Amino acid sequence: MLVVMQEDAPEAQVQAVIDRLVGMGFTVHRSTGVQHTVLGGVGPVDDFDPANFEVMAGVKECHRIVSPYKLASRHFKPAGTVVKIGGVEIGGNKVVTMAGPCSVETEEQIECAAQIVSNAGAQVIRGGAFKPRSSPYSFQGLGEDGLKIMRQAADRHGLLVVSEVMDRTQVPLLVDYADILQVGARNMQNFNLLRELGGIRKPVLLKRGISATIEEVLLSAEYILSGGNYEVILCERGIRTFETQTRNTFDVSAFPVLKRLTHLPVIGDPSHGTGKRDYVVPMARAAVAAGADGLIIEVHHDPDHAVSDGAQTLRPEQFTEMMRQVRAIAGAIGRTA
């Protein structure tokens, strides 16, 4: 850690900081400049809060040198992680698409969705059986019945299943039915859930919270990785800003930033990222152009009658067209889709 002292900080204040650093196990390098003294703390200490030093008398600012995440960093695995499930590889050259309705409603609806998804060439079907809803008066999902419906339709069409797990008590159920367990944006810092997912051996799709920094996403991934589950897929799905034309601001730069900082695959969710159907296709193109390893898309055979998220859900023909365009973009940057 680096501690920059204020100009003219008296020696007693410098010494107090040194004492505290040494007391925590740091070796201290002192460097005295014309205006500022800088203290560098080097050591085996990982878990400390730089803010504790920032409030000490005479301290101007502090900077953590070592990243607070390790297993998630690109440095830990420079070649990059490819998550392999059956024949599907996420994080490889091919851009993978996961698609389906927001909520599982009926067997017929999911059968329709599975046809649309597999016909268009996507690899994974999505659909929520447990739904986190802002209002207690909204539809809350079919639960285990929904998972069964998803599993059967996926098997009929040779698709994988991704579905959301809302808390740690639901993990065993999801493990039984899904190929990938999704952690929703609102649960990105549900640490009990993350720890539980560190103990399973199925891939986890971790969505960025709407107000989470990229560093916080990586710390949440670290929870899962440090439990021994190395198959984590990250997902950008829009952050909250002042702009209201879109439901969230889809942070497309998160793709190149994350690809640089971490070895984990990163996919994009332009459905939640924009909240409006007409913007999903251009933003799916943008995500792939910026380097996303995959997409997760809401599609429904009749979005006007979907029980949730209809406004951001593609019609079947829009989805098919999106797949065509995404393939063209992938080709333009030397990938397939």
Added chain:
Amino acid sequence: MLVVMQEDAPEAQVQAVIDRLVGMGFTVHRSTGVQHTVLGGVGPVDDFDPANFEVMAGVKECHRIVSPYKLASRHFKPAGTVVKIGGVEIGGNKVVTMAGPCSVETEEQIECAAQIVSNAGAQVIRGGAFKPRSSPYSFQGLGEDGLKIMRQAADRHGLLVVSEVMDRTQVPLLVDYADILQVGARNMQNFNLLRELGGIRKPVLLKRGISATIEEVLLSAEYILSGGNYEVILCERGIRTFETQTRNTFDVSAFPVLKRLTHLPVIGDPSHGTGKRDYVVPMARAAVAAGADGLIIEVHHDPDHAVSDGAQTLRPEQFTEMMRQVRAIAGAIGRTA
């Protein structure tokens, strides 16, 4: 609901919107202006998403008329809710203070804290036994042992206990030991937890998420209220903005806004709201001046050695001084503290 059609939207598009509204159970009032047709949908329908109409052809914009929350609205209980626990009233004339360390560490530490808190005239001791931490490598709390330590110290000093519940599996344990169950900012939209808390009969302290709008806080409160638990206390604790001089931006205007929109008591947490000890006292004053019904404050007998949140934790003498100043501010606006 109001649907504003685009200028020159053809009659077929208007009709499609009317048909959809009627199909959902709305009675439709049509009003045709020089440039725009406006459709007003009136009816018993509560659970719908205006975004579904916004993406229809020819629609310019939609507005929900009826608030999505009901039990939490000021209209439901104009006189305001006072949560009474033993002799303590939250939401009445007296400004209530909850204080204590971020984490429960040892019996001695909590005994110290209880003395500081009760001597200064505060009513509730706080302390975390289960700690949501961004990093998996940070201290995660003492669990049930921590709750026992809190309960015993509180009883010795005539204080109430508030402590955080991290997921629904911990609810029974917290009900056994705490007088008020705290939902942390990261869990404000953990709907399974909220629903569980609707079923208990102990007060809940619901913290605003760092990126939650005020409407979303009220919807989360609605989850608890709609389960039959009417004793909900809201807490402003800072939102995430672009400013980095403070850990969060303590949204002081949330106090008058919430007091207008809801009947529930609202307290402020300037410790998390600012993240730095030196700003806690002025912001505690500001919160009370703006109308907060109470405060929740981090204080520790030796913050430099606190296991968590030391930088934002007051020293004992600062806390005592804060109580003095807060009392003066409360007096200036006709309240006590």
Added chain:
Amino acid sequence: MLVVMQEDAPEAQVQAVIDRLVGMGFTVHRSTGVQHTVLGGVGPVDDFDPANFEVMAGVKECHRIVSPYKLASRHFKPAGTVVKIGGVEIGGNKVVTMAGPCSVETEEQIECAAQIVSNAGAQVIRGGAFKPRSSPYSFQGLGEDGLKIMRQAADRHGLLVVSEVMDRTQVPLLVDYADILQVGARNMQNFNLLRELGGIRKPVLLKRGISATIEEVLLSAEYILSGGNYEVILCERGIRTFETQTRNTFDVSAFPVLKRLTHLPVIGDPSHGTGKRDYVVPMARAAVAAGADGLIIEVHHDPDHAVSDGAQTLRPEQFTEMMRQVRAIAGAIGRTA
């Protein structure tokens, strides 16, 4: 305008709103629902602030129906505007690239830049002669000498010139030397400058402010258009959010949103949008994939020694490679570049 009254608003309050609407020249339609009365004000009135009604007794909320901008709206010119300068068309099928250094430094530097830019197939050279700098101690630009250098180099290489105008006193000078006058992000709401630019007959490149909503960008464009200058090009260049990995958050969804709301051409500036060289190329691809009509890029023959913005400035070979990739992306969506 629509005014939604609160539940149970007494008749006197409804009448007060009606009286005020009528007094302002609106015709009022009243629609009474089970819970809420809604008043629709229709009329020739353009310049009013809905907030004035929101604070009236008994009013729940207000919504402006008619957009506050007119000349900038897509509805005004559905076919879209193509700005033609010499042989260059901005807003047509071809994606146009403007590129060059942040600041004009020397004649040699600009000659180098002009070669790089024209060799790579871009159409416009950029470079600042007047520099808005956060610190008074930073380089402030060469002024008219810089403009001369730019003009001469551009003419030698068959390029157009775009350069920034910082206030209305500089307009005549810029008109003399530049083909496109750029309004920087910090000046997006310098209304005296915008009004002055409405009176000239040269295209204006209007950059979105870092905290400007899309509606505010369009209102600023309206200032220029309403003065009679119809050649306005909009530019997305990043908004301020809580994320710090990038200098700003490049709002890629602004491209499809703006293309829907306005007929004006929209280009992207991934250099300022990201602030870091390594992210410029992927975000240039993303912008074009999302529908941008052009790009404005910082490139320098030796960015390590650029007097300003070096970190976000491409090296010559990176720029050439970017042009190649952008051409591939443009081709994938049926455009050229």
Added chain:
Amino acid sequence: MLVVMQEDAPEAQVQAVIDRLVGMGFTVHRSTGVQHTVLGGVGPVDDFDPANFEVMAGVKECHRIVSPYKLASRHFKPAGTVVKIGGVEIGGNKVVTMAGPCSVETEEQIECAAQIVSNAGAQVIRGGAFKPRSSPYSFQGLGEDGLKIMRQAADRHGLLVVSEVMDRTQVPLLVDYADILQVGARNMQNFNLLRELGGIRKPVLLKRGISATIEEVLLSAEYILSGGNYEVILCERGIRTFETQTRNTFDVSAFPVLKRLTHLPVIGDPSHGTGKRDYVVPMARAAVAAGADGLIIEVHHDPDHAVSDGAQTLRPEQFTEMMRQVRAIAGAIGRTA
């Protein structure tokens, strides 16, 4: 400056950074830790961009040690600045109030305002003669006539005048009529204007931009101070966040933060900070409780008919009551008002 190298950065990369630092005039201290090498650059160099080093190969991050502003820092003048105009002191013990309508409309209106303001015990009348308006179709101000009206009314009632200057061409006019020249939020980074104001000898009221960090406000103040005008008063007036219940989020913590970082007086504008009349009084109380040196408030004898900002403008009786409450709060913290 501090440059932290990445783990395992090869010696050649370290050397390249050292060479660049030395080339810029820095003396370099090198400190090699177990994982990271840290380079400290010390020297007379003030104007450089740390981002230039962050993009060098092998660099993890950079931190500027010396603040980019000097004259504005508390360190430069620890005792604090008191701006004295006639008998009014801004930045002293007494909390100063500036109040009046958003826009100057008529002589009668300003006479009314001056009576309200002086009767309630405020010291300065505010009113805009030049109005920056988002829409070109809105009222743009009376210009010099407005300033004359303000001056005469102020003189009749023993008040000072504060009024906004929109660009550098208006500076001489404002100097003739006003006692304090206001720079509006939209112009906080209009550097030509700031530089011009550095050359006058009248106090400047500098408002924080809605997306300006506190450091950026201080850099803008530095422009004025470095021109030789030391009488700068800062003003917090709300920042843009995701919350929409208030027009802006009034950043009350800016008061204690600024009082710590700078010696300049800091006042608050809860009218623009909240945008709604009913929130102005509680937020005025909060600002003073948090340490503001003064307030600037919109008040009008008939806000329902104000030409601008009516919704956030207090009625006369509200203003008088606000003054009473603010005095009580000031008294509670040992100040007068």
